[in-house]
Amino acid sequence: MSNLLEVKNLQVSFQTFFGEVEAVRGISFNVEKGKTLAIVGESGCGKSVTAGSIMKLLPQPPVLYKGGEILFEGENLISKSEKEMNEYRGNKIAMIFQDPMTSLNPTMKIGKQIVEGLRRHKKMSSEEAHKKAIEMLELVAVPQADKRVNQYPHEFSGGMRQRVMIALAMSCNPSLLIADEPTTALDVTVQAQILDLMKDIQDKMGMSIILITHDLGIVADKADDVVVMYAGQIVEQGKTNDIFYNPKHPYTKNLLASVPRPDMKKDEPLYSIQGTPPDLYKPPMGCGFFDRCNEAMIVCENNMPVFSNHGNEHFSRCFLNHKLANKEV
Template sequence: MSKLLEVKDLQISFNTYGGEVQAVRGVSFDLNKGETLAIVGESGSGKSVTTSAIMGLLPKSNTQIKNGEILYKGKDILKFSEKEMQKIRGKEISMVFQDPMSSLNPTMKVGNQIAEGLIKHRGLSKAEAKEKAIELLRKVGIPKPELRVKQYPHQFSGGMRQRVVIAIALACNPEIIIADEPTTALDVTIQAQILELMKEMQKDTGCSIIFITHDLGVVANVADRVAVMYAGKIVEVGTVDDIFYNPKHPYTWGLLGSMPTLDDNESEELYTIPGTPPDLTNPPKGDAFAPRNKYALEIDTMYEPPMFKVSDTHYAATWLLHENAPKVELPDAIKKRIDSFLTKQQGGNKQ
């Protein structure tokens, strides 16, 4: 598969009253044409900051991009001017935000909001853009699009508003869609519909998707590959099967163990990761996850682990993969929870 996007050793800090926040600390990954890459981690892990850098949406006033490259089709877009980014943003790289109400203009009809990009980037007339907007609303599953195109965002439900945002993102047939927690504010049924819609859209258009979420369970049926982020770093990356069937980093174990399943009952305590993420104004020495990791080794408090190769598609940054480390297996309770989750989510199709 050809690489459409390459992020190399990206380091981003923010100047705040409390000091310099090292939000992204040496992140590297790539995105292949036509694939879905999920970036997973708790709030504050650096997921949205990384993708905002790809879109060129970080505030210039207090952001420092201290190192790295973001290569889109071989060109470093970190060096692009705002005018150059405007030609790419929305046309070649689009974004679906978490809260559709804050990303839609409440004073504009949804048809005009979809048409805006079509007129600017594709040179369509107003009449042509309106027809295309109706077609896009129909494609994303909004009934009576001829009527709905004339309505305002407040006249749509939360799930329908998110469909409108997806229609806007798809309008110019972008190469990449970045979906930043697109289903978090929706109920489980609508969430499933939106995820299914995104898969269908990808199949139809061949676009690549970066899917950001704090919930590993959401990506089980969506992603091709998964990058797990913690404290501004990628700590594990692999295919979706690598991550679900052979996770290696204790943080990934924690995220998997925290997934609720249909087998849970009131008397059963849901697994949680102890402690809280570190303060990135003063990142800890060694492995940032060590204070929350009951399997941490002495070396974790002194040296940051490198990315160890598990297979050609699977890498994890944990000293537990060192040849001299004690053998620690995925806890049975977490293994049972993963098996239960996958059986229910995928109808038992996964073996």
């Protein structure tokens, strides 16, 4: 199947008063048409910076695109001007942000916010756009959509605001949807409803999804492929089943061990990864996970491991998977 998006050796930094923060350090991945790619990892590992970079939403300065390519339908988005990117944002590529209350304009009725994008990108009349806005709200199961289209964001619950965000993102029928922690502030029941809704719309529209999350339970159920990020790098990537049933990187194994299990005993403590991620003002010379890894070797501290190929598009960046790791030399 052909790729809709190809990210190649992307390097993104922030210029600050204290120096340069290397937030994304040479990552590469593909998103296939009609598929869901999950990007997982702890806070600060570079997930949201990657999402913002794809849509070029990060202000320049302080952001620097130091290298790499972001190819969407064969076009390199990094080389696009702001005017050219406005034709992609909301039209071909849409994004659902973490907090809908701060993403929606509190002074505008939700219908007007949906209409605005439709009139800009689809050249609809006011009447056509208003009708389409109601249809989109009905699609995301907002009750009494014809009346609620004229309400303000504060008149909706958290789950309903997230549905409005999905309707807004879906209104122009984008090819790629980036969902950045779309269920973070929602309770478990509403989370399931929102995720099922996104999957249903994906099946109807045939779009691709990048799902950014730290919740591995969501990933197991919804993603086709998984990218595991740590310290601004990809440490493991592959098909969802391979990542969950045959993890190769110690960080991936630790993330999976941190997930509560149904068979856990009442007094059994939940596993947690000790320590904190490295400071990306001064990125480590070797493996970023070295200080927290129970299986670290001397070579890991000052040498960057290369990717090992485990077959079926499954790769990991760890010296433990090197062909000489378990041999006497």
